[in-house]
Amino acid sequence: MHYFVTGATGFIGKRLVKKLLERKGAVVHFLIRQESEGKVADLRSYWGVSAARAVPVFGDLTAKKLGVSADATKALKGQIDHFYHLAAVYDLEADAESQIAVNVDGTRNTVDFAKAIGAAHFHHVSSIAAAGLYEGVFREDMFDEAEGLDHPYFMTKHESEKIVRQESKLNWTVYRPAAVVGDSTTGEMDKIDGPYYFFKLIQRLRQILPPWMPSVGLEGGRINIVPVDFVVAALDHISHQKRGSGACFHLVDPMGYRVGDVLDILSKAAHAPKMNLFVNAALMGFIPKSVKKGLMALAPVRRVYKAIMQDLGLPEDMMTFVNYPTRFDCRETLAALKGSGIACPNFKDYAWRLWDYWERHLDPDLHIDRSLKGTVAGKVVLVTGGSSGIGLAAAHKFAEAGAITIICGRDQDKLDEACAEAKDRGYQFAAYPADIADMADCDRFIQLLVEKHGGVDFLINNAGRSIRRAIEASYDRFHDFERTMQLNYFGCLRVTMGLLPGMVAKRKGHIVNISSIGVLTNAPRFSAYVASKAALDAWTRCASSEFADQGISFTTINMPLVRTPMIAPTQIYKNVPTLSPEEAADMIAQACIFKPVRIATRLGVTGQVLHAFVPRVAQIVMNTSFRMFPDSSAAKGEKGAKPQLSAEAVAMQQMMRGIHF
Numbered sequence: 001m002h003y004f005v006t007g008a009t010g011f012i013g014k015r016l017v018k019k020l021l022e023r024k025g026a027v028v029h030f031l032i033r034q035e036s037e038g039k040v041a042d043l044r045s046y047w048g049v050s051a052a053r054a055v056p057v058f059g060d061l062t063a064k065k066l067g068v069s070a071d072a073t074k075a076l077k078g079q080i081d082h083f084y085h086l087a088a089v090y091d092l093e094a095d096a097e098s099q100i101a102v103n104v105d106g107t108r109n110t111v112d113f114a115k116a117i118g119a120a121h122f123h124h125v126s127s128i129a130a131a132g133l134y135e136g137v138f139r140e141d142m143f144d145e146a147e148g149l150d151h152p153y154f155m156t157k158h159e160s161e162k163i164v165r166q167e168s169k170l171n172w173t174v175y176r177p178a179a180v181v182g183d184s185t186t187g188e189m190d191k192i193d194g195p196y197y198f199f200k201l202i203q204r205l206r207q208i209l210p211p212w213m214p215s216v217g218l219e220g221g222r223i224n225i226v227p228v229d230f231v232v233a234a235l236d237h238i239s240h241q242k243r244g245s246g247a248c249f250h251l252v253d254p255m256g257y258r259v260g261d262v263l264d265i266l267s268k269a270a271h272a273p274k275m276n277l278f279v280n281a282a283l284m285g286f287i288p289k290s291v292k293k294g295l296m297a298l299a300p301v302r303r304v305y306k307a308i309m310q311d312l313g314l315p316e317d318m319m320t321f322v323n324y325p326t327r328f329d330c331r332e333t334l335a336a337l338k339g340s341g342i343a344c345p346n347f348k349d350y351a352w353r354l355w356d357y358w359e360r361h362l363d364p365d366l367h368i369d370r371s372l373k374g375t376v377a378g379k380v381v382l383v384t385g386g387s388s389g390i391g392l393a394a395a396h397k398f399a400e401a402g403a404i405t406i407i408c409g410r411d412q413d414k415l416d417e418a419c420a421e422a423k424d425r426g427y428q429f430a431a432y433p434a435d436i437a438d439m440a441d442c443d444r445f446i447q448l449l450v451e452k453h454g455g456v457d458f459l460i461n462n463a464g465r466s467i468r469r470a471i472e473a474s475y476d477r478f479h480d481f482e483r484t485m486q487l488n489y490f491g492c493l494r495v496t497m498g499l500l501p502g503m504v505a506k507r508k509g510h511i512v513n514i515s516s517i518g519v520l521t522n523a524p525r526f527s528a529y530v531a532s533k534a535a536l537d538a539w540t541r542c543a544s545s546e547f548a549d550q551g552i553s554f555t556t557i558n559m560p561l562v563r564t565p566m567i568a569p570t571q572i573y574k575n576v577p578t579l580s581p582e583e584a585a586d587m588i589a590q591a592c593i594f595k596p597v598r599i600a601t602r603l604g605v606t607g608q609v610l611h612a613f614v615p616r617v618a619q620i621v622m623n624t625s626f627r628m629f630p631d632s633s634a635a636k637g638e639k640g641a642k643p644q645l646s647a648e649a650v651a652m653q654q655m656m657r658g659i660h661f
Helices: 011-021 034-047 070-076 096-116 152-167 194-208 228-239 259-269 281-286 289-296 299-311 331-337 347-362 372-376 389-400 412-424 439-453 478-506 517-521 527-547 571-575 581-594 602-613 615-628 647-655
Strands: 002-006 027-032 054-058 082-085 121-125 136-138 171-177 179-181 215-219 225-227 247-251 275-280 326-328 380-384 404-409 430-433 458-461 509-516 552-559 598-600
Touching: 002 011, 011 027, 011 034, 011 228, 027 034, 034 054, 054 070, 082 096, 082 228, 096 121, 096 152, 121 152, 121 228, 152 171, 171 228, 179 194, 179 228, 194 259, 194 347, 225 228, 228 247, 228 331, 247 331, 259 347, 372 389, 372 581, 380 389, 380 478, 389 404, 389 412, 389 458, 389 581, 404 412, 404 439, 412 430, 430 439, 439 478, 458 478, 478 509, 478 527, 478 552, 509 517, 509 527, 509 581, 517 527, 517 552, 517 602, 527 552, 552 581, 581 598, 598 602, 602 615
Parallel strands: 002 027, 002 082, 027 054, 082 121, 121 171, 136 326, 171 247, 179 225, 215 275, 380 404, 380 458, 404 430, 458 509, 509 552, 552 598
Antiparallel strands: none
16 A cells, blocks of 8 residues: 655654554655755664655645656656645744745645645644634534634644645545644653643742642643544544545544643642642633733733743743633544544553653753853853852862853962962962952952953852851940941942943843842841841842843852851851851852852741741741850850850751851
């Protein structure tokens, strides 16, 4: 038996050809562009047949009679028993012009060619999209009843089917598959489409929330999903049954699911939070179209909507189809498949395979270089306070990744030691003495950076001063607040504002501010330090809004306690779980790679939430810790004295790790 197939290189077509070639003596002629001739060998290898059984026919879907040569047309005349037309644009995001050229004009060219070679039967693979947004149950014998065909995809699928129905002089059969997903046994899929658009959203929820936490889902209309292996098996079986012209079959799941059910099933497959509460998207239907149009005409609303959809990888018009109103009757299909053993599997049984394949092969993040080297290699990175502690650990990471790494600090000897250490490791730092707390020295340093390095691409505002002293012990130490603010706020601000003009000119740059978990938890005994860091946080939020459209981004790291020389005077910290400088440097590296607005530990976020929703409870917790832990010997002006901690204090240390007491 001889077959002709268009779209044989596509996701469905490739598998259909393989299925057809399993029949004894079958020969498949397939349309392929001349410039794609190099793909033929790989296709034959996939199909497992020789050149005699898989014959390429060179042409173009958009050309008259497919652009097939006269000799090839003559050779095929009267030879084709079944002609399958699968070639089409299956993409909601494709522009109308390309969809018309392929789906509509391409179908007309295909029908004309099938007639020219005298094919015995024409099989047109349409789509349930041909029904448009029909309200209610769409039967297999319905066509003209389609409505809501405004979207180019719906319109072109309907028009292409109309061409087959009205212009084909051959016996024809139409097949309308539902939204086709990957193989139900392997999960294999070739692109992100249909329900796959929601996978990234589910993945984000899983990253943010623990799997046991209930979440809010979106309830909408019904969505019909079928795996590719069912579509191919059903198409192959039904097309070989003897029948006259004009039949139509819905290759759909007889069950069908609401959008909320699909999201919940996929969330379970992804080990993401289960969606227990659903917001009915039908409520959006009560908003007049004029109001929606007016809102989208507002630049801020439009930008926010586009940014959210882009971040989640969703097409901008995806929400239009959330309330999909059509259900599909498939009694003719079920009758044709009766006794064959071919049936659409339950979505719940194979959703995990779809998720697993997507996360291993199709997740867009897999194809993005998320390495530190890919982010900073060849770029200029400035780490203030880079001669020791967190700053030095971060500087080593940047230099190892190939960045032009600049460090600064007040102590020339420490800078020299850091450079020597870098040289021993096989790279180098550009080290400059600078006092960030001195505004005049800041200006000198910035001018030097511009002259020697042309500014910087990444700025790590790490230099800082911490003072742990209760307010009641600071009545006569107002200079503690002044000097902390001078370095942690004014110094960082002076450096940042000096380098921003250069970043704006290049329309790129990233600034990382090392803040504190204490800003989120309002840690007692750190009023001077926390206030200075909170001021920087507030300024950063304002700056982020102003520079969002100029290619400049900011990350605030609410750093937990890190074991550095800065905390050495506080003896009780020797028994407190802390991060190492290298672990803190990893957080800085992640800030440069992913450029999030904020990086904070779960403990810090919990503290922030407590202060926001139950401030009195938060105050009691922090006051209790304040009374448990005394001022350090250094804060009291005592030397050599060891603090005495109660059993309760030791337990509290372990329970609230990372908080500054």
